[in-house]
Amino acid sequence: MLFNSWSFFAFFALVYLAYVVLTRRAQNLLLLLASWAFYAAWDWRFLSLLWISTGVDFWVARRIEQLDADGADERARRRALYLSLGVNLGILAFFKYFGFFVDSTVELLELFGVQAHRPSLEIVLPVGISFYTFQTMAYTIDVYRRRMRAVRDLELFALYVAYFPQLVAGPIERPQRLLPQLAAPRRVEPEMVTTGVLYIFLGLIRKVGIADVVAPMVDRIFASPQGDPSFTLLAGTLLFGIQIYADFSGYSLIARGLSRLLGIELMQNFRYPYFARNITDFWRRWHISLSSWLRDYLYIPLGGNRGSRLFTYRNLMLTMLLGGLWHGAAWTFVVWGGIHGLALALHKAYMEWRGVDRKAAPEAITWRGWPLAFASWLFTMVVVFVAWIFFRAESFGDAWAVLSGIFAFRGGWDFELGAWVLAMSGWIVLIDLPMARRNEVEAIFRWPFWLRGFVYAAFTLAALLLERSPDAAFIYFQF
Amino acid sequence: MPRSSIFSFESQPRLRAPPWGLAFALCLLAIVELGLARREAVWSHIAFTDVGIVDALESQVLGPIEAEAGVSPRVLFFGNSRARDAFAPRQFESSLDLAEGEVLNLALTRGTAYDAETLYRRNRERLRHAELAFFGVDIIQLDGNIPPNERVRRYAPLGDRLTRFSGEERMELLAGWVWRSYDARDALRRWVKSFFKDPPREIPIAEDGRVEWRTKTMNRNAARRSMSSYARQHFAHYRRDASRRQQLQDFVELLESDGIEVVIVQVPVRERYAGLSRREYIEALGEYEDDVMWAVGDRPMLFWWDASFAGLRDVDFHDYGHVKDPGARKLTRRLATWTRERYGRGLELLAPAPEVDEADSK
Numbered sequence: 001m002l003f004n005s006w007s008f009f010a011f012f013a014l015v016y017l018a019y020v021v022l023t024r025r026a027q028n029l030l031l032l033l034a035s036w037a038f039y040a041a042w043d044w045r046f047l048s049l050l051w052i053s054t055g056v057d058f059w060v061a062r063r064i065e066q067l068d069a070d071g072a073d074e075r076a077r078r079r080a081l082y083l084s085l086g087v088n089l090g091i092l093a094f095f096k097y098f099g100f101f102v103d104s105t106v107e108l109l110e111l112f113g114v115q116a117h118r119p120s121l122e123i124v125l126p127v128g129i130s131f132y133t134f135q136t137m138a139y140t141i142d143v144y145r146r147r148m149r150a151v152r153d154l155e156l157f158a159l160y161v162a163y164f165p166q167l168v169a170g171p172i173e174r175p176q177r178l179l180p181q182l183a184a185p186r187r188v189e190p191e192m193v194t195t196g197v198l199y200i201f202l203g204l205i206r207k208v209g210i211a212d213v214v215a216p217m218v219d220r221i222f223a224s225p226q227g228d229p230s231f232t233l234l235a236g237t238l239l240f241g242i243q244i245y246a247d248f249s250g251y252s253l254i255a256r257g258l259s260r261l262l263g264i265e266l267m268q269n270f271r272y273p274y275f276a277r278n279i280t281d282f283w284r285r286w287h288i289s290l291s292s293w294l295r296d297y298l299y300i301p302l303g304g305n306r307g308s309r310l311f312t313y314r315n316l317m318l319t320m321l322l323g324g325l326w327h328g329a330a331w332t333f334v335v336w337g338g339i340h341g342l343a344l345a346l347h348k349a350y351m352e353w354r355g356v357d358r359k360a361a362p363e364a365i366t367w368r369g370w371p372l373a374f375a376s377w378l379f380t381m382v383v384v385f386v387a388w389i390f391f392r393a394e395s396f397g398d399a400w401a402v403l404s405g406i407f408a409f410r411g412g413w414d415f416e417l418g419a420w421v422l423a424m425s426g427w428i429v430l431i432d433l434p435m436a437r438r439n440e441v442e443a444i445f446r447w448p449f450w451l452r453g454f455v456y457a458a459f460t461l462a463a464l465l466l467e468r469s470p471d472a473a474f475i476y477f478q479f
Numbered sequence: 480m481p482r483s484s485i486f487s488f489e490s491q492p493r494l495r496a497p498p499w500g501l502a503f504a505l506c507l508l509a510i511v512e513l514g515l516a517r518r519e520a521v522w523s524h525i526a527f528t529d530v531g532i533v534d535a536l537e538s539q540v541l542g543p544i545e546a547e548a549g550v551s552p553r554v555l556f557f558g559n560s561r562a563r564d565a566f567a568p569r570q571f572e573s574s575l576d577l578a579e580g581e582v583l584n585l586a587l588t589r590g591t592a593y594d595a596e597t598l599y600r601r602n603r604e605r606l607r608h609a610e611l612a613f614f615g616v617d618i619i620q621l622d623g624n625i626p627p628n629e630r631v632r633r634y635a636p637l638g639d640r641l642t643r644f645s646g647e648e649r650m651e652l653l654a655g656w657v658w659r660s661y662d663a664r665d666a667l668r669r670w671v672k673s674f675f676k677d678p679p680r681e682i683p684i685a686e687d688g689r690v691e692w693r694t695k696t697m698n699r700n701a702a703r704r705s706m707s708s709y710a711r712q713h714f715a716h717y718r719r720d721a722s723r724r725q726q727l728q729d730f731v732e733l734l735e736s737d738g739i740e741v742v743i744v745q746v747p748v749r750e751r752y753a754g755l756s757r758r759e760y761i762e763a764l765g766e767y768e769d770d771v772m773w774a775v776g777d778r779p780m781l782f783w784w785d786a787s788f789a790g791l792r793d794v795d796f797h798d799y800g801h802v803k804d805p806g807a808r809k810l811t812r813r814l815a816t817w818t819r820e821r822y823g824r825g826l827e828l829l830a831p832a833p834e835v836d837e838a839d840s841k
């Protein structure tokens with residue numbers, strides 16, 4: 001049941017009608033049942049995994065707190081935490097990475113001339129498993145770190161894990177942020193309804209009007225990139241960058257919009273990342289819920305920057321490599337993470353060399369600073385888009401064919417493809433720029449009504465009329 | 480907690496201004512809806528589209544019949560693109576000593592049983608006196624993953640949308656009925672494009688009576704694809720769908736209610752594709768066969784899955800199952816022979832029908 005399907009529209013309408021007439025307690029029960037039904041619509045068998053994650057983390061957190069109260073030593077608390085991590089990461093490892101590890105091991109053995117038997121076990125990847133696993137682990141780790149109290153209401157915790165607007169592709173919410181909202185009586189201000197509808201509208205436009213439109217072109221180019229003209233490969237790479245941004249940020253925006261209608265605020269997951277002027281800034285704007293999760297639960301526990309420079313670079317690299325692997329069980333994703341890790345480390349080194357605080361936001365652009373700012377933005381985008389090639393390609397061979405093909409300067413122009421790149425990037429800029437300037441989606445409300453109305457209608461018609469891939473699922477569902 | 484506290488409209492200042500932007504947008508969309516999407520002109524006569532082939536058949540194949548007094552169709556072919564390419568009406572007529580115009584190939588590109596029924600109902604007065612109909616069945620028609628095509632969006636009445644399709648399709652078709660711009664999105668896009676480039680309005684009809692749909696580019700692209708990729712596309716995710724089966728049964732019953740004998744034909748596929756389907760997708764193939772059996776019951780059926788059943792070889796195919804001209808001649812000859820043996824040279828044995836030859840039918 002995709003957010004951009006009519007069945008989801010009917011599902012949400014029914015849930016919402018019931019939601020507004022119920023009390024807070026009954027609302028939570030309704031949301032929980034609706035969330036499970038929503039998940040079961042993908043594959044009811046995997047509900048059991050959701051329940052296992054929920055049950056284990058609920059019990060472990062309570063146990064950790066109990067051990068605290070009993071004055072038990074740290075090792076007992078840690079053992080309880082390991083149980084939670086073991087179950088969650090075990091489920092993730094089996095369902096997501098089993099085939100990857102087996103294939104990699106067999107290939108490694110074959111390198112040394114050992115013929116190994118490859119088990120023919122076909123494991124289906126449960127949708128959203130990476131997202132809800134990280135969300136439940138964040139809760140248990142935070143209880144272990146004594147940053148929050150364990151939840152005593154199983155229904156409330158189950159809703160925190162399964163809350164359907166963000167269940168299958170995030171944002172990965174933090175317990176301190178989502179749980180209190182789910183526990184408290186909801187107040188939906190009129191502004192939340194109007195902005196919620198606006199978020200849903202803009203999210204749908206991104207998904208249906210941009211991502212699904214460029215998807216068939218990207219698929220065609222990446223299906224057999226060998227020997228294609230350089231311009232085609234470059235256009236394919238640019239279009240994929242547009243596709244993945246429109247697809248994922250569209251999903252996140254719809255999720256936030258739906259949640260706003262329910263009176264619950266989800267975190268901002270994208271902050272106009274293609275306007276970033278350095279790679280550190282890019283990661284403060286792209287998939288914010290994941291990058292902050294990796295920072296808090298991986299980078300900092302690894303030691304963060306509390307050591308030598310090399311130690312810090314190692315931690316950055318490890319975090320991004322694992323972040324790459326989080327996206328998918330393939331070495332191409334690891335390389336994608338590696339490119340970003342390397343770029344982040346180099347940027348950190350450069351900023352330290354210049355004596356500038358890396359965490360500070362980029363300076364405001366002055367007239368004199370424009371060329372440098374532009375060069376900085378362009379360089380960042382080159383790194384990001386080169387990394388996208390590995391993210392999208394089916395294999396290293398394909399990735400290399402695209403990358404080397406772009407720089408082979410093979411002739412052959414495809415004007416239609418060029419026009420699509422210009423049109424789609426133009427559309428992204430048109431949607432994002434007014435909002436990026438103030439970092440708020442609501443900027444559009446300040447426009448005169450006729451311009452607003454015209455934009456709504458034009459976007460709707462454009463999304464309707466552009467030829468697109470039918471039934472294209474959101475890209476991040478596979479992660 | 481009182482339910483009114485969920486929403487704070489009562490306790491908060493009301494919206495300062497009505498949503499004029501939204502209202503203005505709705506006005507603009509209503510203009511498109513009423514001024515374009517609900518007008519017939521937006522759908523009309525652009526060849527090589529799902530709707531265009533219906534227009535072409537009605538104006539270029541069925542139209543002339545009405546003009547010619549004394550000619551009434553006796554044998555009809557329905558199905559999808561594989562049936563469209565496979566059966567040559569003029570050759571069939573000469574094999575059975577039938578007059579020109581008595582055999583019509585009305586198979587539609589991407590045609591399903593529901594599409595065939597739509598075409599038949601639209602032209603029922605012209606076609607109801609036919610005596611024999613062949614329906615070219617195909618796995619694509621019964622696969623629940625294949626969404627309803629543009630013909631459904633153009634022609635299906637509300638009742639059909641609600642009762643003859645399932646789940647998500649029903650919701651989408653209902654949305655399209657309410658918001659016609661959504662239904663007509665492809666037609667609207669073509670309409671916009673037609674201002675920049677005049678589209679073809681007619682589909683050529685070959686001398687042997689078949690629609691000439693295929694282009695050289697299509698054939699070249701089709702030949703490039705491997706049989707395994709076709710087999711994977713058709714079988715790997717085959718999803719049984721009760722509504723599809725029911726549509727096939729409904730169409731067969733509709734023809735029978737008009738006194739037309741119906742024969743189901745499985746248009747053959749290439750040997751390698753057939754072999755792959757049996758080796759790697761035997762479960763899906765079995766499900767598909769069961770679905771056909773369920774819909775067809777004990778009616779005559781020629782399940783010519785392997786090309787060799789009809790004397791076809793690899794060179795007779797463009798791809799996994801669309802035949803070239805020589806293949807169409809062989810297949811038409813084979814079917815005409817079977818028809819002659821079963822129903823007589825001039826179809827004089829048509830009623831009552833004898834038992835089906837075991838060797839030919841599955």
